[in-house]
Amino acid sequence: EAQVTQNPRYLITVTGKKLTVTCSQNMNHEYMSWYRQDPGLGLRQIYYSMNVEVTDKGDVPEGYKVSRKEKRNFPLILESPSPNQTSLYFCASSLSGQGPSGANVLTFGAGSRLTVL
Amino acid sequence: AQTVTQSQPEMSVQEAETVTLSCTYDTSENNYYLFWYKQPPSRQMILVIRQEAYKQQNATENRFSVNFQKAAKSFSLKISDSQLGDTAMYFCAFMAPWVGANSKLTFGKGITLSVRP
Numbered sequence: 001e002a003q004v005t006q007n008p009r010y011l012i013t014v015t016g017k018k019l020t021v022t023c024s025q026n027m028n029h030e031y032m033s034w035y036r037q038d039p040g041l042g043l044r045q046i047y048y049s050m051n052v053e054v055t056d057k058g059d060v061p062e063g064y065k066v067s068r069k070e071k072r073n074f075p076l077i078l079e080s081p082s083p084n085q086t087s088l089y090f091c092a093s094s095l096s097g098q099g100p101s102g103a104n105v106l107t108f109g110a111g112s113r114l115t116v117l
Numbered sequence: 118a119q120t121v122t123q124s125q126p127e128m129s130v131q132e133a134e135t136v137t138l139s140c141t142y143d144t145s146e147n148n149y150y151l152f153w154y155k156q157p158p159s160r161q162m163i164l165v166i167r168q169e170a171y172k173q174q175n176a177t178e179n180r181f182s183v184n185f186q187k188a189a190k191s192f193s194l195k196i197s198d199s200q201l202g203d204t205a206m207y208f209c210a211f212m213a214p215w216v217g218a219n220s221k222l223t224f225g226k227g228i229t230l231s232v233r234p
Binding site for chain 2 (some may be wrong): 029033035037040041042043044045048056057058059088090092094104105106108110111113
């Protein structure tokens with residue numbers, strides 16, 4: 001089944017304890033991206049990657065890191081989590097970051113609920 | 118920068134009735150895509166419908182249709198024959214993938230739709 005898989009789905013952690021949220025897709029998609037969802041704000045882009053070894057900041061990158069060493073994986077790293085990073089996180093991928101109609105339709109993962117105490 | 122506005126935080130509709138969800142957006146781009154996503158209590162992001170700005174014909178998907186008014190920058194979603202399973206949060210979103218080669222979705226704040234039995 002074509003899908004984007006995120007882990008963990010739920011996590012409660014404490015301030016300052018490094019954590020990684022993994023994201024993997026099995027569709028050979030070039031483009032991958034992370035969003036966070038907060039009440040009253042919708043979803044906002046954190047980081048994105050056009051292809052292997054190519055990453056760039058989205059609208060709210062502060063406090064996050066990413067890497068794209070393999071095409072299928074795009075982990076989100078919180079080096080020193082803080083309570084304002086408590087949120088619902090989504091990973092998404094598409095065939096291409098630009099180009100013809102359909103190539104940029106995003107497939108979303110199931111979401112990861114993160115709580116930082 | 119693009120903005121998406123969903124001014125109604127909540128709506129309610131009787132089962133089998135028709136409901137329209139409003140969305141306006143602001144952009145200086147001429148070519149772009151507009152989307153409606155559904156987020157049920159499971160939190161999964163589900164694509165409902167997509168409209169390409171260069172197509173004048175309004176998109177339809179079964180019971181879901183849009184009223185796309187490019188000059189007015191309006192993109193409303195009509196749900197016909199509402200079903201209990203339509204109860205969810207609905208997000209309007211904008212994408213201009215040729216801007217910075219980033220398939221970033223800019224989301225509205227969302228509207229919570231409740232379908233009453």
